Amino acid sequence: MRSRLFRWLLSLAATAAASCVPAPAAVAGGNAEPVVKMSFPNDSPVLPVSFTMGSTTGRVRGTSLAMDLHASVKLRNTGTKTISGLTIRVSAQDITPSGQGSVTVPSLNVRPGEVFPVRVDLELLRPFNAPPPKGSMVQVTLDCALFEDLTAYGPDRLNSRHMLTVYELQARRDRQYFAKLVQGNRWADIREELNFGLEDLTPVQFGLELLHDGRHTASGKALPIHAVTFPSAPVTAVGGAAHVAGNEVGAPEVQVRNGSKKLVRGLDMGWIIRDEHGRDYVAGSTAAELQLAPVQAESVKESGTFRFSRPQGQPMLIEELTAYVNDVQFGDGSVWIPSRSDIKAATSDVYLRRALGASPEQQRLAEIYRKRGIEGLVEELKRFN
Amino acid sequence: MRGHPGRGELALYPRRDLAWRRRFALWRHLRGCATCRAETAGFERSARETKDLAGKASLPFSEADWQHLEREMLGNIKVGVAAARCIENVGRGRFAFRTGYLLAALAVLFVLGWMTHIPLATDQRIVGAIRTAFAKRSGPPGPELAATGDSIGVESQGTALRLMHPRAAAVSLAGSSSLAARYVDEDSGQVTITKVYAQ
Numbered sequence: 001m002r003s004r005l006f007r008w009l010l011s012l013a014a015t016a017a018a019s020c021v022p023a024p025a026a027v028a029g030g031n032a033e034p035v036v037k038m039s040f041p042n043d044s045p046v047l048p049v050s051f052t053m054g055s056t057t058g059r060v061r062g063t064s065l066a067m068d069l070h071a072s073v074k075l076r077n078t079g080t081k082t083i084s085g086l087t088i089r090v091s092a093q094d095i096t097p098s099g100q101g102s103v104t105v106p107s108l109n110v111r112p113g114e115v116f117p118v119r120v121d122l123e124l125l126r127p128f129n130a131p132p133p134k135g136s137m138v139q140v141t142l143d144c145a146l147f148e149d150l151t152a153y154g155p156d157r158l159n160s161r162h163m164l165t166v167y168e169l170q171a172r173r174d175r176q177y178f179a180k181l182v183q184g185n186r187w188a189d190i191r192e193e194l195n196f197g198l199e200d201l202t203p204v205q206f207g208l209e210l211l212h213d214g215r216h217t218a219s220g221k222a223l224p225i226h227a228v229t230f231p232s233a234p235v236t237a238v239g240g241a242a243h244v245a246g247n248e249v250g251a252p253e254v255q256v257r258n259g260s261k262k263l264v265r266g267l268d269m270g271w272i273i274r275d276e277h278g279r280d281y282v283a284g285s286t287a288a289e290l291q292l293a294p295v296q297a298e299s300v301k302e303s304g305t306f307r308f309s310r311p312q313g314q315p316m317l318i319e320e321l322t323a324y325v326n327d328v329q330f331g332d333g334s335v336w337i338p339s340r341s342d343i344k345a346a347t348s349d350v351y352l353r354r355a356l357g358a359s360p361e362q363q364r365l366a367e368i369y370r371k372r373g374i375e376g377l378v379e380e381l382k383r384f385n
Numbered sequence: 386m387r388g389h390p391g392r393g394e395l396a397l398y399p400r401r402d403l404a405w406r407r408r409f410a411l412w413r414h415l416r417g418c419a420t421c422r423a424e425t426a427g428f429e430r431s432a433r434e435t436k437d438l439a440g441k442a443s444l445p446f447s448e449a450d451w452q453h454l455e456r457e458m459l460g461n462i463k464v465g466v467a468a469a470r471c472i473e474n475v476g477r478g479r480f481a482f483r484t485g486y487l488l489a490a491l492a493v494l495f496v497l498g499w500m501t502h503i504p505l506a507t508d509q510r511i512v513g514a515i516r517t518a519f520a521k522r523s524g525p526p527g528p529e530l531a532a533t534g535d536s537i538g539v540e541s542q543g544t545a546l547r548l549m550h551p552r553a554a555a556v557s558l559a560g561s562s563s564l565a566a567r568y569v570d571e572d573s574g575q576v577t578i579t580k581v582y583a584q
Binding site: 064068090092094095097098099100101102103104105106107108116117118119120121122123124125126127130158159163206207208209210271282283284285286287302303304306311358360361363364367368371 | 528529530531532533534536538539540541543544545546547548549550555556557558559560561562563564565567569570572573574575576577578579580581582583584
């Protein structure tokens with residue numbers, strides 16, 4: 001009895017001591033390596049100018065230590081071309097190679113010699129019995145830098161060059177669109193497109209899990225997948241089906257047809273889900289690599305199970321699924337994205353239209369309009385022209 | 386002690402069946418009262434004679450008599466136990482019937498209440514949760530991606546990497562093995578897109 005009490009007091013003291021340990025000192029890598037290490041090649045077009053670690057904390061969570069790391073880095077464009085976008089890769093030793101992260105900053109427009117900031121805020125969870133790390137716990141490296149002429153630099157391990165290219169094409173499309181609205185003095189249209197300068201206080205959010213643990217929802221009902229078609233799309237989604245059980249979507253499959261005269265080697269399939277209240281959400285997109293010759297049709301399948309939930313955690317029941325082709329990569333390297341008129345013609349649902357056309361650049365311009373008004377927007381558009 | 390004690394007390398005195406105070410008081414009285422002393426002696430004599438007669442009147446029991454008595458006693462005991470068993474379950478069956486009836490009525494009430502008050506969507510959620518909990522894994526557990534209110538993360542074998550974002554970030558699928566969160570950085574005004582990948 002006394003020995004049991006003594007053991008309990010000892011474990012309580014150990015837990016209290018562990019919760020007070022400052023994270024970097026407690027979990028510094030071997031040989032006093034920094035917790036977060038940045039490494040850029042010498043010939044990289046961007047090089048760090050300064051690197052600061054913000055407040056770093058550690059706390060006990062069950063049988064693991066959770067560390068909050070906040071890093072802020074200033075990068076300088078040391079090349080000769082303007083950088084349109086950048087992706088840096090964040091990898092943690094404990095979870096590599098099965099997991100990693102990235103931070104992408106599109107719509108940069110950083111000229112040679114200019115400096116721009118990038119923030120990395122992350123949380124690491126390590127079990128107490130994990131072996132001590134060899135070297136730094138977190139490595140930050142450059143994955144891809146996209147230039148103004150759509151050439152790129154970097155190992156591109158995360159296929160980020162393609163996404164940066166899509167973001168840049170969307171940004172150019174939207175800047176041209178708003179520039180035309182400004183030239184035509186269509187201020188009402190601008191205000192409507194940019195949400196009237198109002199901050200979106202209730203962003204559409206939902207919880208999302210991707211499971212690849214072999215669990216499947218084969219017992220769920222087979223739900224047909226509807227297709228949204230853009231008029232000028234070279235590849236169209238014809239239809240498909242998925243297994244849906246409550247809030248889980250398993251093994252969705254969509255048939256696509258190449259209506260162009262060029263070879264298609266990849267596409268991004270966008271997904272729209274409708275919940276039990278009839279509300280639509282743009283769930284995101286999944287990439288598919290394929291070799292689709294002109295006029296050819298093929299099925300695009302997704303492995304794994306998608307589980308949706310509300311922000312508070314309640315399951316979100318899926319009533320309907322819709323797919324659309326978000327972008328297409330051709331064999332010659334060129335990329336197709338839907339134009340503004342394509343998006344307008346695809347659906348009459350105003351909310352869905354806004355979600356389909358919500359590019360990072362539109363979001364950035366909306367923020368500029370909200371903070372600096374129409375003058376700030378015009379000034380920003382002139383920067384690119 | 387005033388007067389004379391009662392005849393009952395005088396009868397109990399020789400048998401020592403009185404409290405000690407009363408006995409002491411009677412003893413003092415009998416020392417000075419010949420009448421009461423004579424009566425007490427008479428009661429003592431009668432008690433002795435009765436005892437002698439009782440001793441003479443005791444009946445001798447033989448071994449056969451004891452066996453007969455034993456059999457009678459055992460028989461009486463068995464009859465009593467059997468009678469007790471007969472009345473043991475009287476009323477119990479009725480009680481069990483009432484309890485079962487009550488439980489069945491409560492179950493019907495619960496089911497009717499569930500059907501009329503709980504939305505079908507909740508039924509589906511519960512069924513979905515149960516199905517998920519008992520779903521068989523057809524392979525080893527792999528890394529899992531999850532989005533919460535302020536982060537997107539990848540977890541594998543107890544370790545996790547989560548990229549934090551403001552609550553207003555828009556979270557979405559970014560591939561069959563990745564999640565993305567998009568927001569505008571308040572300090573720089575840049576759109577920032579964080580992603581986590583499971584491989």
